Amino acid sequence: MKVYLDNNATTIVDPAVFSEMEPYFVQRYGNPNSLHLFASETHPAIKDGMEKIYAGIHAPREDSVIITSCATESNNWVLKSIYFEYILTGKKNHIMVSEVEHPSVIATAKFIESMGAKVTYLPINHEGIIDPQTVRDNITENTALVSIMWANNETGAIFPIAEIGDICEEHNVLFHTDAVQAIGKTPVDVQAINVDYLTFSAHKFHGPKGVGALYVKKGKELIPLLHGGAQMGGYRSGTLNVPGIVGMGKAMEQAIDALEFEMTEVREMRDAFEDELLKIEDTFVVTPREKRTPNTILISFRGIEGESMLWDLNRAGIGASTGSACASEDLEANSVMEAIGAAEDLAHTAIRFSLSRYTTQEELDYTLETVKEAVKRLRGISSSYAYAPEGHKSGLDSHHH
């Protein structure tokens, strides 16, 4: 049996999305900017796709949703644009991001920090959530941008975006949110909250890879990223990705249709699965489930290093994830586990299961049995549960590690 439980990494493309995209590869392949029938026959589909994308996030027509290549591009773009517009010109010199943002935000923040910006990395609380008060406490008159994700990829924790948006509005600070993990899992309405920039990506909600988007509120600054043929209103040149736009549009429509299902059926399946996992001794879940996206579980199995758990799951045909791959070059503990202040010995034991509307009960039952077997085997190997003679001093050499 093959079971896919890594839907926060990417998702299966909905077959309906795929068939909607298909004609735009072989039959209607024109460059939309050309002046002939091959171009024109792509226009209705692009318009339809864009309408669906706008509708999905309730974007007013006067605002912009720029199609990019991925969420990483969108996130880079916002921060680098702020750098050019505010930092380089000396108008303002400070931005704030949470310490658990996606690497496309953190790494970009570090880059513009190296170019002279001041960056505050806001901490999360013990539930894995940003307290809006920390935003308020750190905002200054020199703050140009706050960038806080809508929902966290590791834990599924939903952040208090509305309150943070209000605080930014109050202080005349631009607000960007990376909503990659939110679309299709929780309602996203750019008119219901104060938000200036919002990032999302089609492949996280059963659309194709290679299609991201950046929402920009009317009148908010954005330096063009790719200069050239002036596509996307001159903000992002490059031949339009016609099948991509069609695919993202259809995927967005499906995601909105399925939102209720995600928030009820998927949530129920997730909760029941989580209950069963927690019956295994010495397990620990991060973030209260009512404060999470409905599909995500970050669970720690004491005494089992995350990658070895993935190994055993993989052998059984199950794909899950760990944020703590011990191959990384930096200190490799799961950043969220560290940030919430989990016991040190748990920092390397977190496993993420992320479901989707395609996940079945049968798959979860099989996964549960596999996890139980893996826990038994790996704890049998683990030094954490190993025999030690009386008086044995567990020795950590202070020189090393």
Next chain:
Amino acid sequence: MGIDSLIGGTIWDEYSDKVTNLMNNPQNMGEITEEQAAKMGAKLIVADFGAESCGDAVRLYWAVHPMSHVIMESKFKSFGCGTAIASSDTMAELCKGKTVDEAVKITNIDVEMAMRDDINTPAVPPQKMHCSVMAYDVIKKAAAQYKGVDMESFEEEVIVCECARVTLSTLQEVIRLNDLTTIEQIADYTKAGAFCKSCIKPGGHEAKDIYLVDLLEEHEKEKLAGSATLGTSGDSSVDFAQMTIVQRIKAVDKVVDSHIRQMLVMDGGDMEILDIKENGANFDIYIRYLGACSGCASSSTGTLFAIENILKEKLDMNIRVLPI
């Protein structure tokens, strides 16, 4: 850059079959209790290294015969990823039947070599080499416990890069002789810093006393100071030009053994000396690369310069190294 670095891949694909099989079915996983050791007439040694909070930890059990000091049984338990478990398992296997003094000589490179499917292909990807170092460290810990000494006493030289076992003196020498200025160059010449990268700068897997960045800085400072102490003499007391051919080959061999071979072996390679010929004022040393070195791009560039410069420094400035 290049196609391989552009598309990446999963580290698991780079594990040898041995590593995979040992992860799936570790052979020496288990414990030895006081009672079991007593039945064998052995002394029980239980040593820990690492910590769960660091991402890997291993507990090694030895039953050691008190008279012969032979390790009669060796078992492990490990908190860690697949390569940590496979390395610990291999380490426990290598200990069996050896005396404690012999076991201390097992290095992480022996452990990694033992896990290779074929001699020229590393058993684990570079960033996983770290795991085998822990397997090596726990042996020292166990031996130190058995002998009632400090584990540092087993290390004769200061090792800066534990993955590739490159010593401080080798690094200082190679950096100075070749005027290295970047971490990439050090990795090209010595392999240090090419694996888990802990030794490059603070903040990696492990805290170190000395990092590669410190050595580069030290070298820069020395250059700036124009220190007169730079050109310290080599370790041969007899003039190379006055030696017989046999003496020359022996002298070259000695330098290769103590300063060069280690960095080649790390890459699954080796070299042999074919001939030494006087060619005008020069001494031409003909060598043949073995294993992975043959055909390796840097065997005619970085590695070759390193070999030549070490031999020049140690023996004679007129030495030229010619790979065949």
